[in-house]
Amino acid sequence: MKRFSFFAMALLMCTITFAQQALWGGAPVVSPEIHSDNTVTFRLKAPKAVRVQITGDFLPKQIIKTEHGESEAPGIVDLTEGKEGVWEFTTPEPLQPELYGYAFVVDGLRMMDPANVYMIRDVATVTNVFIIGGGRADLYKVNAVPHGTVSRMWYHSPTLNMDRRLTVYTPAGYETSGKRYPVFYLLHGAGGDEEAWIALGRTSQILDNLIAQGKAKPMIVVMTNGNAWQQAAPGEAPAGFTVPSMRPAERAAAPEGGFELSFPDIVKFVDKTFRTIPNKKNRAIAGLSMGSFHSCNISKYYPDMFDYVGLFSGASTGNDKSTCPVYTDFEGKLKVQFAKKPALYFIACGKTDFVYKGVSDFRSLLDKNGFKYEYLESDEGHIWKNWRIYLTEFAPKLFK
Known part of the structure; x- marks a missing residue:
């Protein structure tokens, strides 16, 4: 009975440990980080990546040419690699109050921000989201x-x-x-x-x-x-x-x-x-x-x-x-x-x-x-x- 209790306790501790790893170990960096002046820093740990970019509706629009003519799409910019393979980008200007969406592009592959669990689907596209408060955005x-x-x-x-x-x-x-x-x-x-x-x-x-x-x-x-x-x-x-x-x-x-x-x-x-x-x-x-x-x-x-x-x-x-x-x-x-x-x-x-x-x-x-x-x-x-x-x-x- 004691042996069974020991193994049960060990199993419980392993389960708690894995749960804590899933909860606390899944976000090695802070992203997005909203600063007091409403500039925002985005980070992604990708030490083996060659190029990391971010696309979002807070960036200047880009014009895309299609068979049906020209259309607007969210802008895209490069992140800079720092220590331990953490890539980073900070908006050059404060963002206005609004709900914003974004995604990373790593070596040409679009992906979600693993540090941000908040996502929304629009038709077949999923984006991470965050809110800059103030004004109408408080609604x-x-x-x-x-x-x-x-x-x-x-x-x-x-x-x-x-x-x-x-x-x-x-x-x-x-x-x-x-x-x-x-x-x-x-x-x-x-x-x-x-x-x-x-x-x-x-x-x-x-x-x-x-x-x-x-x-x-x-x-x-x-x-x-x-x-x-x-x-x-x-x-x-x-x-x-x-x-x-x-x-x-x-x-x-x-x-x-x-x-x-x-x-x-x-x-x-x-x-x-x-x-x-x-x-x-x-x-x-x-x-x-x-x-x-x-x-x-x-x-x-x-x-x-x-x-x-x-x-x-x-x-x-x-x-x-x-x-x-x-x-x-x-x-x-x-x-x-x-x-x-x-x-x-x-x-x-x-x-x-x-x-x-x-x-x-x-x-x-x-x-x-x-x-x-x-x-x-x-x-x-x-x-x-x-x-x-x-x-x-x-x-x-x-x-x-």
Whole structure:
């Protein structure tokens, strides 16, 4: 019995030792290190590497030439090798408050920072992240305020004949208040899914902070999966660990306008499952890029469903060659929608966004018809930095 106890104790000590090595030995250097002046130092121990670089959205953009023309990409710079094979780079200037993403490139191979466990997936790209606090970026942080609840839920869509997944934020106190709440439907862009806004958009942090500050009304936020061919985010459906893609093969099998036509399935599920205020005045819809296209079409196809509409970095022009009723008679549907006087029609776009001209053309159409809307123009382009800004500006305008 004593011998058994000795071996059991030895085994326990080995387990603790290995656990401590995994916990404390996995990060031999500090990276990123945010200094008091908001410059940031990145480090990687790679004694056998020939060249180590870092790429991130805090670096000057680089222009990439493709078969479709030129596009912007995050910049890339070299690290300098120091003692014991530790490579290092410090930003030459302080970084402005923001959520930033980055990755290392070691001898041409992209890799994560082993000293930073915080990562986010955007379509098929994973990046490390960190936050420089201050100003608007404080809304992206978890602060000492009451917190809402984030749930992943499944619903059945009779229109698409499949079970589908969505993410729902309920505000602090929802579980015990007994109150009914307005609902904000927030849609992702191409390549995204029901995880995009909650991870990359920092939706729960933004809403927690805005509500706590009294700048936004307590609301339910529903983050859908806008890919009509897809049950759920990659890895979260019976299809298994599929490779995320902007244009998967399954897309061809999706019915035209399937997401827009099936949207009432989502609204019915939400109204049945949560304590909502189920009327137009207490519903909002907004989305980025493809989600903007969806929001534009859904709100005009169902003009009595949403009183608040937000188009972030995108719009729609209709398609009269289409046989799908969602896309035909584009201007006619807009006229019906605006005749019903939506409480807010909000458009936002970056100055260098590749969709800028399309958004300008859409605004010209609205101006020609005398349709009232609010417009916000920001710097930079088709990036999450802008979409987080638009969310922080749009949410406080809702349900007033």
